[in-house]
Amino acid sequence: MSEEFDLPDDRGHCHDFHLTVPEGDDRERRVCRACGFVDYVNPKIIVGAVVSHEGRILLVRRAIPPRTGFWTIPAGYMEEGESVAEGAAREVHEEAGAHIAIDALLAVYSIPRISQVQMIHRAILTRPDFAPGIESLEARLFAYDEIPWADLAFPSVHWALRDWLRVQGRADFAPFGNPPGDDGRRLPSF
Amino acid sequence: MSEEFDLPDDRGHCHDFHLTVPEGDDRERRVCRACGFVDYVNPKIIVGAVVSHEGRILLVRRAIPPRTGFWTIPAGYMEEGESVAEGAAREVHEEAGAHIAIDALLAVYSIPRISQVQMIHRAILTRPDFAPGIESLEARLFAYDEIPWADLAFPSVHWALRDWLRVQGRADFAPFGNPPGDDGRRLPSF
Numbered sequence: 484m485s486e487e488f489d490l491p492d493d494r495g496h497c498h499d500f501h502l503t504v505p506e507g508d509d510r511e512r513r514v515c516r517a518c519g520f521v522d523y524v525n526p527k528i529i530v531g532a533v534v535s536h537e538g539r540i541l542l543v544r545r546a547i548p549p550r551t552g553f554w555t556i557p558a559g560y561m562e563e564g565e566s567v568a569e570g571a572a573r574e575v576h577e578e579a580g581a582h583i584a585i586d587a588l589l590a591v592y593s594i595p596r597i598s599q600v601q602m603i604h605r606a607i608l609t610r611p612d613f614a615p616g617i618e619s620l621e622a623r624l625f626a627y628d629e630i631p632w633a634d635l636a637f638p639s640v641h642w643a644l645r646d647w648l649r650v651q652g653r654a655d656f657a658p659f660g661n662p663p664g665d666d667g668r669r670l671p672s673f
Numbered sequence: 674m675s676e677e678f679d680l681p682d683d684r685g686h687c688h689d690f691h692l693t694v695p696e697g698d699d700r701e702r703r704v705c706r707a708c709g710f711v712d713y714v715n716p717k718i719i720v721g722a723v724v725s726h727e728g729r730i731l732l733v734r735r736a737i738p739p740r741t742g743f744w745t746i747p748a749g750y751m752e753e754g755e756s757v758a759e760g761a762a763r764e765v766h767e768e769a770g771a772h773i774a775i776d777a778l779l780a781v782y783s784i785p786r787i788s789q790v791q792m793i794h795r796a797i798l799t800r801p802d803f804a805p806g807i808e809s810l811e812a813r814l815f816a817y818d819e820i821p822w823a824d825l826a827f828p829s830v831h832w833a834l835r836d837w838l839r840v841q842g843r844a845d846f847a848p849f850g851n852p853p854g855d856d857g858r859r860l861p862s863f
Contacts, residue, residue: 496708497687509767510752518686526751527715528790561716562700566783566851567790577699587847588781591792593756600718600757602781602790657777657845661756 498522526593529601530570531558533647534583536608539624540644543578545636546620553636556643557581558603571604579622581613590646590659592639594667603643605650638667688712716783719791720760721748723837724773726798729814730834733768735826736810743826746833747771748793749808761794769812771803780836780849782829784857793833795840828857 498515505512505521513522533556534541542554557578561570568585575583583606592601615622625631627648635641646659661667688705695702695711703712723746724731732744747768751760758775765773773796782791805812815821817838825831836849851857 497689497705497710499687515687520687523750524753525715525717526753528718560713561790563714563716563788564785566785567781568783568850591757591778591781593758595754595756598753600751600792655845655847658848660758 524598526598526600528561528567528570529558529599530561530567530574530604531556531601531643532571532575532583532585532604532606533589533643534575534579534581534606534608535647536611536624539626540630540647541575541579541581541608541613541622541624542630543615543619544621544623545618546615547618550636552620552634554631554634555636555640556603558601561602567602568604571602571606575606576616578616578619579613580616581622582609583607584609587650587654587656588658589650590643592642592659592661592667594639596666596668601639603639603646605647635670638665638670641670714788716788716790718751718757718760719748719789720751720757720764720794721746721791721833722761722765722773722775722794722796723779723833724765724769724771724796724798725837726801726814729816730820730837731765731769731771731798731803731812731814732820733805733809734811734813735808736805737808740826742810742824744821744824745826745830746793748791751792757792758794761792761796765796766806768806768809769803770806771812772799773797774799777840777844777846778848779840780833782832782849782851782857784829786856786858791829793829793836795837825860828855828860831860 499517500513500515502511503514543557544554545551557575559574572583575581585604585606587605589605590603613622650656688710689707690703690705692701693704733747734744735741747765749764762773765771775794775796777795779795780793803812840846
């Protein structure tokens with residue numbers, strides 16, 4: 484996850500962009516003066532999971548910016564050609580070397596400031612082994628009361644872990660959204 | 674919604690793209706030989722709603738390709754700077770001139786073939802007036818047994834309308850996903 488990054492302003496130098504409203508559109512887009520290319524920018528989907536194993540929760544410690552060294556649930560950008568759940572399982576495998584079974588969509592968080600929609604699932608390990616991937620310094624199971632709250636990487640990691648607890652043992656529930664009024668701009672204080 | 678369209682292969686002529694694996698990445702991307710720009714392509718989010726008013730359902734008839742002349746629920750591409758629910762309300766207003774209150778996330782459909790994730794909400798009209806927008810030929814309320822099933826634009830419109838019926842009167846439910854084994858490639862036959 485990279486909530487601390489804004490979208491890059493520079494998307495390559497070859498196009499000669501200016502801001503204009505394309506025909507049939509209703510808002511300004513970056514349009515290339517030379518070739519007419521319209522740089523439509525849509526929100527990006529982050530897929531991830533709160534993964535538990537015998538009641539403990541799998542977290543990874545980030546090896547890359549932003550928030551290097553802080554703990555997060557495994558999550559990352561959804562790729563083309565996969566479903567939301569497939570993407571979440573792929574990210575968990577990439578970042579924590581773990582194999583999971585997803586049983587619910589836990590939450591859909593919108594972070595408009597950085598144009599992210601985060602689709603966080605609830606899952607369990609299907610095999611007890613795991614290991615940090617290339618983007619992780621560590622992967623570890625934490626009992627809920629051992630979670631390093633002050634060292635979590637992003638606000639939405641807090642949200643997901645708290646929401647996970649609220650539906651423990653429940654099978655059919657509506658996914659959580661952002662905490663009311665919270666757009667993910669700040670970490671909770673301690 | 675534009676499920677019938679594949680993503681355009683031509684995203685502007687200024688870049689001189691070749692396929693290569695960028696440093697630190699694990700899959701081929703389009704990278705510009707001249708300026709180094711990486712054309713990351715992520716799935717697009719479609720936001721929309723099954724909107725009802727006194728038991729009848731709001732559909733719009735498409736004025737634009739793909740599937741011009743066919744009926745759909747109001748839906749379209751999520752924009753930057755909005756939440757998922759805000760985007761759905763905006764699309765309903767743009768396509769059907771309607772004001773809505775959303776009460777649930779009805780479904781999350783993944784259509785990997787065209788890299789779409791569709792987030793379809795359940796909503797009601799908050800005012801009885803509505804009118805087709807510029808992308809719609811008509812906007813109309815249909816009793817459920819009057820829905821023009823054979824003239825619906827996309828497979829996922831079928832899914833959403835059927836899923837809507839399955840949770841009528843229910844408040845707290847997990848959003849539906851694709852029908853098992855269905856990747857949205859074909860319309861149901863009649």
